[in-house]
Amino acid sequence: MTEIIDLSQEIYEGMPVYKDLPQVKITVHNSHEEWNGIKNPKVKTPAVHKLEMGEHTGTHVDAINHMGIQHRGKSIDKMPLSMFYTEGICLDLSHKGLRELIEPHEIENACIKAGLKIKKGDTVLIYTDHYRKNFNGNNWNNGPGITADTASWLGEQKIAAFGVETMSPGVPGVSNKEVHRICGELNFTHYENMINLHLLINRGRFRFIGLPLKIKGGTGSPVRAVAIFEE
Numbered sequence: 001m002t003e004i005i006d007l008s009q010e011i012y013e014g015m016p017v018y019k020d021l022p023q024v025k026i027t028v029h030n031s032h033e034e035w036n037g038i039k040n041p042k043v044k045t046p047a048v049h050k051l052e053m054g055e056h057t058g059t060h061v062d063a064i065n066h067m068g069i070q071h072r073g074k075s076i077d078k079m080p081l082s083m084f085y086t087e088g089i090c091l092d093l094s095h096k097g098l099r100e101l102i103e104p105h106e107i108e109n110a111c112i113k114a115g116l117k118i119k120k121g122d123t124v125l126i127y128t129d130h131y132r133k134n135f136n137g138n139n140w141n142n143g144p145g146i147t148a149d150t151a152s153w154l155g156e157q158k159i160a161a162f163g164v165e166t167m168s169p170g171v172p173g174v175s176n177k178e179v180h181r182i183c184g185e186l187n188f189t190h191y192e193n194m195i196n197l198h199l200l201i202n203r204g205r206f207r208f209i210g211l212p213l214k215i216k217g218g219t220g221s222p223v224r225a226v227a228i229f230e231e
Helices: 104-115 130-134 148-156 177-186
Strands: 002-006 025-030 047-051 060-062 085-092 122-129 161-164 188-191 206-209 220-222 228-230
Touching: 085 104, 104 148, 148 177, 177 188
Parallel strands: 085 122, 122 161, 161 188
Antiparallel strands: 002 228, 025 047, 060 188, 060 220, 085 206, 206 228
């Protein structure tokens, strides 16, 4: 039996977005009443919505060209699909508090505790429980994050990507810029704003899928990330 666990946030108007990124706007572009020629309807039943939002909205993946000016041309549509269809593991770092940094030895210890090894091409998800504790609250912007050393260590394992529940992989103003730089240099990426990672703890390996939209020249894309367990 196949079990599919949804790891993606809902996209809706007014949802939290990172700093000065575009706010989400969703309006009815066409209604069924309009299509059916109903004049002055009391309600409008959506037939087509108009979406306005940035590439880095909700659960999304960053393209390599997002990591720095030197990576111009390495857009989301040019990244191999194999980066987004991988084996995955989820590591328990839920003891980390607000704006606390995650060091390489803590990733290694979490692997040992879970009886897992990071393999080449993996997607490594980092569970901090920040989403359930703080989503859309006063501390949503203050989640834990990895250090530059941890980003380098993960890149040295030749993973495809890692994923976090927070709006940034590093702690803003401390390690976030460096984490992005290292991802670009080592040619791997990360997912942000993931949910339901608690459902993956102590479950072992799974199939991870986080396919992006094929945005020409895109710096990233929202994804419908899932973990799949086959029995």
